[in-house]
Amino acid sequence: MVDYQHEDEIFGKAYDARLMKRLMRYAFPYKGRLALAIILSLLLTAFFIAGPRLIGLAIDKGVTPKDKQVLLTITLIYLGIQILRLGFNYVSGYLLASLGQRIMFDLRMEVFKHLQKMSLNFFDRNPVGRLVTRVTSDIGALGDLLSTGIIAVVSDIFLIAGLVVAMLILNPFLAVLTISFIPLALLVLIIFKTRLRESYRLIRQRLARLNAYIQECVSGIRVIQIFNQEDRMTDKFKSINNEHYQAHYQAIVYYSIFIPAVAVLSAVAIGLLLYFGGGSVIRGTIQLGVLIAFIDYAIHFFGPIQDLTDKYTIFQGAMASAERIFKILDTDEDIKDPVRPKTAPPSGEIIFDNVWFSYNNEIDVLKGISFTIKAGESVALVGVSGGGKTTIINLLSRFYDVTRGRILIDGVDIRNIRQTELRQQLGIVLQDVFLFSGNILENIRLKGAGPGGGPIC
Ligand SMILES: Nc1ncnc2c1ncn2[C@@H]1O[C@H](COP(=O)(O)OP(=O)(O)OP(=O)(O)O)[C@@H](O)[C@H]1O
Ligand SMILES: [Mg+2]
Structure with missing residues (x-):
């Protein structure tokens, strides 16, 4: 209870x-x-x-x-x-x-x-x-x-x-x-x-x-x-x-x-x-x-x-x-922007280099994952439920930081890229659809809404 x-x-x-x-x-x-x-x-x-x-x-x-x-x-x-x-x-x-x-x-x-x-x-x-x-x-x-x-x-x-x-x-x-x-x-x-x-x-x-x-x-x-x-x-x-x-x-x-x-x-x-x-x-x-x-x-x-x-x-x-x-x-944000952020000319190469990750510091969800996706390449991650597909996307979006290893976009560790810049380069269709209050047009515009546009929520 x-x-x-x-x-x-x-x-x-x-x-x-x-x-x-x-x-x-x-x-x-x-x-x-x-x-x-x-x-x-x-x-x-x-x-x-x-x-x-x-x-x-x-x-x-x-x-x-x-x-x-x-x-x-x-x-x-x-x-x-x-x-x-x-x-x-x-x-x-x-x-x-x-x-x-x-x-x-x-x-x-x-x-x-x-x-x-x-x-x-x-x-x-x-x-x-x-x-x-x-x-x-x-x-x-x-x-x-x-x-x-x-x-x-x-x-x-x-x-x-x-x-x-x-x-x-x-x-x-x-x-x-x-x-x-x-x-x-x-x-x-x-x-x-x-x-x-x-x-x-x-x-x-x-x-x-x-x-x-x-x-x-x-x-x-x-x-x-x-x-x-x-x-x-x-x-x-x-x-x-x-x-x-x-x-x-x-x-x-x-x-x-x-x-x-x-x-x-x-x-x-x-x-x-x-x-x-x-x-x-x-x-x-x-x-x-x-x-x-x-x-x-x-x-x-x-x-x-x-x-x-x-x-x-x-x-x-x-x-x-x-x-x-x-x-x-007083709880510090555990995902911080780099002091000296790097910008890479976005072409879109993604490298997972020996990535380990655990949500709770107990069970490792990803154990030494390495792969490269070349710019312009289309890749599908297929696997059992709970296999770690969403986790890989979460890490790529820096919703969480890797426990060990690194993720590179165009040769730059994503921890050295400003979060706003990183996320501007990503387009995500969520598994669970989330709608903010407002109409459909406003919900579609949310991602594109830059400074001045402003999110709806
Ligand atoms: N927020 C969380 N806290 C703790 N454990 C989590 C969390 N999210 C996922 N997990 C665990 O991490 C593992 C991988 O989950 P993940 O959601 O990445 O799988 P998936 O491949 O996306 O599965 P599905 O096909 O069902 O979407 C699972 O064992 C899951 O229980
Ligand atoms: Mg999933």
């Missing part, structure tokens, strides 16, 4: 300095936008923190002393700041989204260009599905990280720091009371996230198994129907479907336990604040507005902490994606 635990399942570190440094290089061309987004996020934090404080001030300086003028001024300032916040949010959202898209565009171009240069050897080792995943979802994960991910972490940290400072300034006793809930909240969140991550891994695995089974049964429907195996296949599908359902069920159970747990924790913190803070208001040690501002801060305090733990998973996924993408980019 299929190996479900493929490399896309591997999750590792959430932060890897080496990978991060390399990734930041892709953000570098857009450093202006990135800097502006960070500045905006700092300002947004300041505006956010100003909100509850202004409400508190409106109560203490306007409502309690019954001063309508002050109340109006503070209300207008509050409204002004909220409108600015909306505007800044719009700009920073736009900046980040476009930044992420630009970076993904660049990365996708780089990976695609690189893939175009790789030899068939590479494609023998890497299944198509996996490469497509690299160019699409892995790059998507990196785009998320580089645009919203990093900035969200930065702004969450700003926000937590800003809230701590604002609370400490307002009332150190109440601040310490609230902050002392952080370790407890973190503990609950970490337990929750770890369990949930495990559940999600299980869900992904079981979904992969479900998909693979459906695919197998649809492709093999002829065999299933001719042998009357429909009921047996359906029974097996039932158990696979059931496993998939169980995995989801587990995640739902975790959610239904932990979400209220976090809410209870936050409610206990607010309750304590209300009791002790309210006591201080009754004794006259703090003003009512201060308590209201404080409770507002405390309500918002657990949000960024929860968000940070969410981002941990995004970071982890993105680091794994980065590792896989860089692995492709």
Whole structure:
């Protein structure tokens, strides 16, 4: 059966300095936008923190002393700041989204260009599905990280720091009371996230198994129907479907336990604040507005902490994606153009000189093949299936390099000829016809399409 635990399942570190440094290089061309987004996020934090404080001030300086003028001024300032916040949010959202898209565009171009240069050897080792995943979802994960991910972490940290400072300034006793809930909240969140991550891994695995089974049964429907195996296949599908359902069920159970747990924790913190803070208001040690501002801060305090733990998973996924993408980019093309290419006047003499070749370095497919085809001569290679006819053409086209020996065209080793030049001299009718999307004319023109014409794909 299929190996479900493929490399896309591997999750590792959430932060890897080496990978991060390399990734930041892709953000570098857009450093202006990135800097502006960070500045905006700092300002947004300041505006956010100003909100509850202004409400508190409106109560203490306007409502309690019954001063309508002050109340109006503070209300207008509050409204002004909220409108600015909306505007800044719009700009920073736009900046980040476009930044992420630009970076993904660049990365996708780089990976695609690189893939175009790789030899068939590479494609023998890497299944198509996996490469497509690299160019699409892995790059998507990196785009998320580089645009919203990093900035969200930065702004969450700003926000937590800003809230701590604002609370400490307002009332150190109440601040310490609230902050002392952080370790407890973190503990609950970490337990929750770890369990949930495990559940999600299980869900992904079981979904992969479900998909693979459906695919197998649809492709093999002829065999299933001719042998009357429909009921047996359906029974097996039932158990696979059931496993998939169980995995989801587990995640739902975790959610239904932990979400209220976090809410209870936050409610206990607010309750304590209300009791002790309210006591201080009754004794006259703090003003009512201060308590209201404080409770507002405390309500918002657990949000960024929860968000940070969410981002941990995004970071982890993105680091794994980065590792896989860089692995492709770091795979050198094993068929390279010569440093000093030679050009022979094309007449067309082909010599195979003691050619040995193996696809996988284990079994020799060609063992010491030598022959000469004179210019203008017509030769047919005839042999059993698997005899090596296609392999000879593959070597002549330099889709692979010979393991030993050499191939000469007009006396020049084909490794000393530029690949484009070599292939321009070859005309190939493939055994398996491959059509690119487009019409017949476009497909016929593909080979002739030189610079400017451009291939269709
Ligand atoms: N990409 C590959 N990786 C590993 N082994 C390969 C690969 N392509 C071909 N082979 C092996 O090399 C040998 C020669 O195959 P080749 O395709 O050259 O034969 P052929 O003469 O073209 O056969 P046919 O008449 O069926 O087209 C076979 O044993 C085949 O299994
Ligand atoms: Mg063949």
